Amino acid sequence: MSNRGVRNLFVFGSLFFFVIFIALTVDTMKKIDKRAPEITEEVDQGKKLWHKYDCIGCHTILGNGSYFAPDLTKITVNKPEGYLEKFLVHPRKVKPSAAMPELGITPDEAKKIVAFLDWTSKVDTNGWPPKPVLAAYRMPQIPGVTVYQKYNCSACHMIGGIGGTSGPDLTHVASRKPDIEWHKRHIRDPQSVVPSSAMPPFPQISDEELNQLADYLITLK
Amino acid sequence: MKYESQKIAQHFYTFAILLFFVQVLVGLIAALQFIWPDFFLLKFNVIRDLHINALVVWLLLGMMGATYFVVPEESQSELWSIPLAKFQFWATVVAITAVILGYIWMGFDPQANKYIFGTLLLNEGREYIEAPRWADWLIALSVILFLFNNFMTMYKSKRWTGIQGTLLGGLTFLTLMYLPGMFYTKSMVKDQFWWWWVVHLWVEGSWEIIAGALLAFMLMKVTNAPRHVLERWMYIEVALVLFTGILGTGHHYYWIGTPKYWLWVGGIFSSLEPIPLLLMVWDAFRTTRKHRVISNRLGLFYATSHAIFNFVGAGLWGVIHTLPQVNKWTHGTQITTAHGHLAFYGAYVLLVISMIYITLPLIRGVTEFNTSRGYRSFWWMTISMVFIVLSLTGAGMVQTYMERLVGLDYVTVKANYNLWFWALRAIFGLGFVYGVFLFVLDFFKLGREPVEAAAPANVSETTA
Ligand code: HEM
Ligand code: HEM
Ligand SMILES: [Fe+2]
Numbered sequence: 001m002s003n004r005g006v007r008n009l010f011v012f013g014s015l016f017f018f019v020i021f022i023a024l025t026v027d028t029m030k031k032i033d034k035r036a037p038e039i040t041e042e043v044d045q046g047k048k049l050w051h052k053y054d055c056i057g058c059h060t061i062l063g064n065g066s067y068f069a070p071d072l073t074k075i076t077v078n079k080p081e082g083y084l085e086k087f088l089v090h091p092r093k094v095k096p097s098a099a100m101p102e103l104g105i106t107p108d109e110a111k112k113i114v115a116f117l118d119w120t121s122k123v124d125t126n127g128w129p130p131k132p133v134l135a136a137y138r139m140p141q142i143p144g145v146t147v148y149q150k151y152n153c154s155a156c157h158m159i160g161g162i163g164g165t166s167g168p169d170l171t172h173v174a175s176r177k178p179d180i181e182w183h184k185r186h187i188r189d190p191q192s193v194v195p196s197s198a199m200p201p202f203p204q205i206s207d208e209e210l211n212q213l214a215d216y217l218i219t220l221k
Numbered sequence: 222m223k224y225e226s227q228k229i230a231q232h233f234y235t236f237a238i239l240l241f242f243v244q245v246l247v248g249l250i251a252a253l254q255f256i257w258p259d260f261f262l263l264k265f266n267v268i269r270d271l272h273i274n275a276l277v278v279w280l281l282l283g284m285m286g287a288t289y290f291v292v293p294e295e296s297q298s299e300l301w302s303i304p305l306a307k308f309q310f311w312a313t314v315v316a317i318t319a320v321i322l323g324y325i326w327m328g329f330d331p332q333a334n335k336y337i338f339g340t341l342l343l344n345e346g347r348e349y350i351e352a353p354r355w356a357d358w359l360i361a362l363s364v365i366l367f368l369f370n371n372f373m374t375m376y377k378s379k380r381w382t383g384i385q386g387t388l389l390g391g392l393t394f395l396t397l398m399y400l401p402g403m404f405y406t407k408s409m410v411k412d413q414f415w416w417w418w419v420v421h422l423w424v425e426g427s428w429e430i431i432a433g434a435l436l437a438f439m440l441m442k443v444t445n446a447p448r449h450v451l452e453r454w455m456y457i458e459v460a461l462v463l464f465t466g467i468l469g470t471g472h473h474y475y476w477i478g479t480p481k482y483w484l485w486v487g488g489i490f491s492s493l494e495p496i497p498l499l500l501m502v503w504d505a506f507r508t509t510r511k512h513r514v515i516s517n518r519l520g521l522f523y524a525t526s527h528a529i530f531n532f533v534g535a536g537l538w539g540v541i542h543t544l545p546q547v548n549k550w551t552h553g554t555q556i557t558t559a560h561g562h563l564a565f566y567g568a569y570v571l572l573v574i575s576m577i578y579i580t581l582p583l584i585r586g587v588t589e590f591n592t593s594r595g596y597r598s599f600w601w602m603t604i605s606m607v608f609i610v611l612s613l614t615g616a617g618m619v620q621t622y623m624e625r626l627v628g629l630d631y632v633t634v635k636a637n638y639n640l641w642f643w644a645l646r647a648i649f650g651l652g653f654v655y656g657v658f659l660f661v662l663d664f665f666k667l668g669r670e671p672v673e674a675a676a677p678a679n680v681s682e683t684t685a
Contacts, residue, residue, distance in 0.1 A: 003383065003453050010460035017467045024468075024486065025414075031480050032410050044407045051346030052334055054327070057266025062477040063553035064413055065348055068255065068265050070631035071553055099258035103331045120409055126484070128476035130549055132628030158630065165632040 035124040046116025053103050055113075061120060063128065069099065071129065076118045078155035080200035083166065084117070085110045087198065094198040095166055144216020147209045151202060159220065167199060174221045183214040222583045224293040226300035231584055232310045233286030234577055238661055240279035240317075241570075245657050247271045249650045255635075255643040267328035270344065270351050271321065276565065277349060278317055283573030284431055285367055288388060290580045291438055292371045295385040301373035309366045316359040320352050339405075347412070349420055350402040357403050364396050383452035384438050387459060391430030398422045410478035417473040424564070425466040425494060425535070432531065432572050433459040436501060439524045439579050444512035454504050461497035469494050472543045476552055484545040491543045495536030502528045517582065519592040523575030523599065530567025530603075538563050538610070550625045555639075556617030563610045566602075574660065587668035594663040601656030608649040616642035 050056070056065040061072050076084065083094070088110040091100040105113070148154070154163035157170045177183065182193060187210060190197040205213070222228070247268050254265045261268065293300055300306060323343035327334045334343040340354040352360065368389070375385060401418040437455040440446055471487025505528040515521055538560040542551045551557070582590055616639045623634045 003449055003456065006453055006456040006460070007383065010456045010463075013460055014463040014467070017464055021467050021470065024482075028414065028474070028479050028483075029411070032408060032414070032478060035478050035480075036408065036410060039407045047407065047409060047412075048336065052336070052341060053331060054266045054270065054334070054344050054346040054351070056346060056348050057269055057351075058264075060553040061409065062413055064416075064473075064477070065553075066266070066269055067553065067555060067558055068269070101264050116409075123410060123478040125476045125478055126481055128549060128552065130625065132626055134627050158633065161629060161633060163630065165630050 037119055037122045039119065040115070042112050042115040043119045044116075046112035046114070046119075049105075049109050049113050050116055053105065058100075062123070062125065072117055072120070073123075073125065074121045074129065076114060076121045078152065078164070079166065080156070082200060083156070083198050084114050087166070088113060093196060097165075142216060143212040144214075144219075147205075147213040148216065150209075151205065156199070170217070170220055172220060174218045178218060180214050180218050183217050184210055187213065222586060223297075224299050226303050226306070227290045227293050227580075228584055229300070229303065229306045229310070230286040230290040230580060232307070233282045233289065234581065234664070236310075236314055237279040237282040237286065237573065238577075238664055240275045240282070242657055242661055244272055244275035244279065245650070245654045247275070249647065249654055252643065252647040252650045256640065256647070263325065263328035267324055270324050273349055274320070274324075274351060280428075280565075280569045280573055282313070283576065284392075284428075284435075287435060287573070287576040287580065288367075288371060288392065290576075290584070291388060291435070292374050292385055295382045295438075296375050296378035296380050298374060298378040298380075301370050301377060305366060305370050309363050309370070312359070312366075313363045316356055316363065320356045323353065324351070347402070347416060350416070354403065357399070361396070361399060364392075364399075368392060368396060382448070383455065384434050384441075384448075387455060388431060388434040388438075391427050391434060391459075394430065395423060395427035398427060413477045414474070414479060417470060421470045421473055422467070424568070425469060426463060428569060429462045429466065429497075430459045432527075432568060433462065433497075433501065435572060435576055436505065436524065436528065439520065439575060440505065440508045442579055443515055443517045443521045443524070444508055445514055445516070446508045446512045451504075451508065454500070458497045458500050458504065461500065462494075465490050465493040465496065472548065475545050475548055488543070488545050492540060494543075495532065495540050498528075498532040498536040502532050504528070517579055519595045520575060520579035522596070523571060523578050526599065526603070527567065527571035527575050530563065530571055532567070534560070534563030534565070534567035534610075538614075551617065551621050554617045554620045554625070555613050555642075556621065559610045559613035559617055562606065562613065566606050570602075577664065581664070581667055585668035589672045590668050591666075591670065591673050593673075594659055594666075598656050598659035598663060601659060602653055603656075605649045605652035605656060609646050609653065612642045612645040612649065616646075 050061075055061075055072070058066050058069040059072050060067060060070075063071060063073070085107065087094045087098075087100075088105045089107055091098040091102060153170075156164045156167035158165060159170050161171075163170075177186075186193045187202050187205065189201045189203070190199040191201070250261050251265060251268045251272055253260045254268065258265065289300065289306060327343045334341055334346075336342075343353055344351045345353055350357075371389060371392075375381065375389065398419055401415040404415075406412045406415065433455050437451040441448060441451050467490075468486050469491035471483040471485075472491040474483035474487055505525045509515070509521065509525065542548050542556050542560065578595060582588075619638050619642070620634050623629045623638055624631055
């Protein structure tokens, strides 16, 4: 082929692929909104704050962004009501080991950001992030563990390396807090024993469950 | 050098490599913040913004400088307007400096980043295109002036060579692909959809076109190989780049809320993306073998290394995580960072440096220069980068396993299991900074110090 021929192949071939790409883009644009909840005014304001505070400078969302801090696509799924709102305003008061800086986010702004993150958590992402396939840590088969799992304590707490980091690590909690009565009061109403606590109260837990859970916790030495 | 106006390239090179040095210094700070988050006055996000924006900007400036050299050479005429080129240079310097100061300001006072007329004043909070809207317009204006100047030069001379046509085509595509990043969308999904038009169609589209054209130019300059053969292969390479790369954008549309068919489109086309990159490696070796009269060994050495690491970093490190079955597990992990570093280094850092080593001696009018510092700088940078990338690949594998397969918490994996990888990255980062320092030094000294007898490079003007 002459150079002119390959040049034309380059120019027109590329245009051809670009046209296909545009057609797919048009189709995708029609479908995107149906794959996510409606965008309310509050969600939109939350998104604008997301940009203002450059959250993507540390976090990923939908898996894209910076890899310095956790992905936030589904962050609202496992956090107790109200936790994130508090955390965003004063990260280190809620979680002393947090690497997240205090950005001057107001409580009202925090609410909007959480609304935005709640929106992203409901986007149909073709199953991403995938559920972990390997069960790592076998917990002892005792009633307290069942209660621990029922109320999803591991969303925030870690035992033996498994679980979240929003709350303190409980692997050795009994060495710090050996008193079973303290635990019972704390679980029902955390603020009654630790005024600054960001942990939600669990008034719905039954007396029997509370006893089983506290029994389990004081074994964690 | 044949034309007075080619000297303008040096302005661009100088500002570019100063930003390169800033880029790696802040990169080192960012690496240390992985170990100590409060290590520096400015928080990680601002440091990272500086790191990646300095990167993009200095590479663009380097490509602009290179273009100001190539276009007069290929058109066989002076540039259409030297004052316009100088104005465009200084306007760019002012705009970039203002953006950088804005980021730093925001680092000290996050509230300073206010909405004014609906757009953010200092930082748009979108990765790589953080520059605020007012700066977007200034940058776009500067690039349009730049394109216009070069286009007029070609137009007046009526010499439409394949190399400069492809170069200008790539630069025009680059400019157009800046636009999809310049509007607000309420949906985060659409936001990321258009954002990838910019980011992906830059690095795997227009920039690779520019690389293909510059590679052909460099091979022609240093080996005196015939133009028609080089241009033919160049067309084939850049054609394959776009045939695979445009629809290859789909590899970013697997999990962001876009329809499922992108898994097929992205998976198939992006898997083919390494082919043109391999062709470029073969092109460099074939040309060098055939035409043994080499006028600038160091320049050719860098150009060939660029071709090789473009293939390894973009092609190989890209293809390993491009299939949806793999990407589902590795998406947004340190595997991505490992690939990002080696790809940018091989494809574009080495490209700009090789253009500098091939054109700067001609600009400075020297026929011989010392090459030993240039080689040392290459080895310091390249070996350090390879080890940075291996450390990050290790961190990414651990992260993928622990977090995505076993289900451990992100923070636990980062703070416990990956700590040593962060330390390794910082140590090799220091080595990289030293390599860049040598290069900066060499840039200022090239042709300005007495030539040692030991290893001079002969630079002669070829006549192609
Ligand atoms: C010179 C060319 C290239 C450069 C400079 C480059 C650079 C990058 C960068 C910086 C990212 C991360 C973007 C972010 O910050 O979110 C990325 C992501 C990615 N790249 Fe490339 N790349 C190149 C070529 C390729 C090629 C040829 C392939 C495939 C064969 C590829 C596959 C990918 C994939 C799959 C991702 C997404 C990773 C994820 O899911 O997290 N890249 N690239
Ligand atoms: C001294 C050497 C360097 C060090 C220590 C360094 C460090 C870093 C760090 C810590 C990040 C943030 C990563 C994250 O979010 O997890 C980063 C991001 C980035 N760096 Fe570097 N860097 C260095 C050199 C370079 C060079 C030479 C390039 C270009 C060739 C580069 C391109 C990038 C890019 C594209 C990103 C953003 C995307 C990503 O995270 O992959 N860096 N770098
Ligand atoms: Fe891509």
